[in-house]
Amino acid sequence: MPTKLGDRMLLGMKYPLPDQYNKAVQNPELCFSDPELKTGVIELNKLGLPFVRCGNFSSVYKVILPDKEQAVKCFFNYYPDIKFRYERISECLHTRNSPYFIDFKYQENGIRVNGKNYPLLLMDWITGISFDKYIDECVKAGDTEKITALRDSFVSMCKQLQTDKIAHGDLQHANIIVTPNGLKLIDYDGMYVASVTLTQSNEVGHPNYQHPKRTRFNYGETMDNFSVMVIHNALTALISKPALWEKYYNGDNLIFSEKDFSNTNQSPLFRELFSTDVLKTQAALLAKTCLMPLDKSPDFLALLDADGSVSADLLPEEIHLQPETVSSVSTGNTPKTPADMVLCPKCTSAQNAMGMFCNTCGYSLINEKPPQLQTIQTAKPFKLPKFKTTALFFLVFSFVLFLYDNTKTGPVKNFTFDDILTVAEQFLSKGRVEKLTKSIEADPVNPASYYQRAMEFVKAGSYDKAIEDFTKVLKYEPQNAKAYLNRGVAFGMLGFQKEAVTDYIEAAKLGLKPAQDFLDSKNIKWKTDNSKEQEFLKN
Structure with missing residues (x-):
């Protein structure tokens, strides 16, 4: 999900945009303050530009040195406590000497962009594959034994973190790397260690892995509990039913999504898991936890048996699953x-x-x-009133205008038939927006309602509101090409051409021909190389 421009401002400090970092790192000897980085070479893509792994909050570059490779992380947002956090985290990790973390250095004035110095994070580059890509390979190969081994390794890692009183804060597929030497964790922005004496995090983690009630103030050594439960449930389900992967994996999750947690009762995935005896107990525990206050969630790791299953005997008394x-x-009478x-x-x-x-x-x-x-469904498409009703409406309206035109004061404006149609459409559109708003209030995770309301806003010229609704659609349906295209149109109408072109390109990549034709007519490149990346680091 794109970072809002407003989120880049905090306490008067504005950080560079991704393209500004891209320009700066093309000259390592000028932009970096570290003497070793000055001698390095930035990894380039096929166009000869810096190869950037761009996330919601940072850009990551690979710097190639004579004897090693380093990852440089550049931040988009300013947080006044980031130096304090990273110093405490670094001290803790050096003390623990954990195999799951990567050594790093926080450099306060590490990179110079447009004449100003900004911080960066320097860490060792690791070669591996992301958690979800590894699972994808296992499912395609039909190797559930590897998924079982991965689940065991994941549980071992989480138990060690719990013993060390460390919480990552954003356990998800992109932050867990499968390497030849075991699992590695990256992205420590929201990590908790005992020496970080703060009461809140700067982020709340990936929504497809977090409790629906989590806020920045849910910050402490138990904050990974729900994410561990989600990932363990997903792996256990895939071991038993690998076909769930193709059905529910969308490239930004394992099998669960934010919609499943927000409304467990309407989740097709939960219903499918409840119907399987092997998965029913564990899935029901996750669904129950979604409905509980976050601070009342059970300690999931403590409920696991040696075989990786949830022990019903260890469940707290307040959780009744079966x-x-x-x-x-039936006797024909009310039972x-x-x-x-x-x-x-x-x-x-x-x-x-x-x-x-x-x-x-x-x-x-x-x-x-x-x-x-x-029973609430997507709002029904608008249907025009019957012809007799429409004709009567315009007859009465025209008669009122005729009387007004013949008053002593004379008409203020000579109305035309097009004016009448415009007024009528505005009135009807307002009613449709109100109806869709009620549908959204009743079912706030239904992307279809957001999409229809966004289209109404576009027709009314309320492009900023349309952008907000299209962004909601893409939050729940990241592969919705039409939402990208129409949001691009709204951006263009507001004069944000760069954002508009970015959305057109996303729509074109998803196969929407109008977007492809438009970009081709403007000689804008949109095709990408889909070859698999063996070296992976994403934030």
């Missing part, structure tokens, strides 16, 4: 429900009142959202 099934014979039983609001079967899910249909019996939300 309600008893109570069968009843009686004992005091300790409830009726499922979806299928009406009797369930244990202390249970979490309906044992018949899987419905969440303690879902925070009311049952009727299951």
